Amino acid sequence: MPTDFTGLATPLVADACVRLGEPLRAAPAGILPVVAGRRVAGRALPVRHHGSVDVFLEAFTHAEPGDVLVIDNDGRRDEACIGDLAVLEAEAAGVAGVVVWGLHRDTPDLVEIGLPVFSYGRHAPGPVRLDPRDPDALRSARCGDHLVTADDVVLADDDGVLFVAADRAEAVLETARGILRTEREQARRIRAGESLRAQTRFDDYLKGRAEDPAYTFRRHLRRIGGAIEE
Known part of the structure; x- marks a missing residue:
């Protein structure tokens, strides 16, 4: 699966999607890395949280190296759905990063672990609920308005998170590289006085x-x- 995000940024990828007429699928504004400067790109590993960590552990049994865990916690702001132990387990399973439509906790530990984690922010309380598990809990995840599956690539950096269909990712990234080359030349010319x-x-x-x-x-x-x- 093409995920060579090297040297690119999500704004370039977003512009490439527009140029190619691809769906522009961005996580809601405000989902940012716990540690500034962290980036990740990889196949989506979707999961729908229902109040228990067991769904993450089950997802990890199906993870492939380089996958990015995408957690649908319905954008909740009243609980943190992932913390240090789950992130450590994700790292042990070969997961490259975590994107949460919701909140995280154990921030100092996540900083020390170093695995890229993206969320709305931090919150001390974890879940106290236990809802019925969605039948699609391991097949798809919502992130804002967008449905994410294993057929998608996740690209994330300081500007946010994008989802691109895996079979279109290489074309999108190649177009993004072309835009980057043009913008670099334009920047050079501005600095030169034009x-x-x-x-x-x-x-x-x-x-x-x-x-x-x-x-x-x-x-x-x-x-x-x-x-x-x-």
């Missing part, structure tokens, strides 16, 4: 928009080969 307005022929865009109000800046960029918005 403004972004000059590079993007912004005066031409304003003239084009005056003649045709439907002429968008995105359309203009595509025509001239620039890259800012996507």
Whole structure:
């Protein structure tokens, strides 16, 4: 499964999805790494939490090296659903990282463990509930508006978390690399004294928009080969 996220960032991947017409599937804003600078990419290992850690342990029996555990805790803010022991067990199972639609706890221990964990944040209380287990508990997970399965790749960094269909991941990442090359060249030229307005022929865009109000800046960029918005 292609997961070479080296040198890329989630904003570039998001822009690549838009450029290719792929569904833009981002975890809700605010799901960020426990330790800034941590990144992860790998096949999704989905799980639906129902109040007990046993569902995580069962998921680990099916984990493949490099998988990313995606926990659906319904975005709850009243409990932390994962802590140090579960994360240690994830690491022992070869899991590359954890994404939680919810909260974590045992923050100092997670920092020491070092496995990338992404969540809404920290909360001391763990679950006191035990709900009926969903029949799809090990087959899919919700993360905000998006359904995640083992057919997806997870890409996460300081800007958030994205989910991309595995069979489209290589095309998306290759497009992201192309956008990166363009943006690096644009940045180099700005530092050399050539403004972004000059590079993007912004005066031409304003003239084009005056003649045709439907002429968008995105359309203009595509025509001239620039890259800012996507």
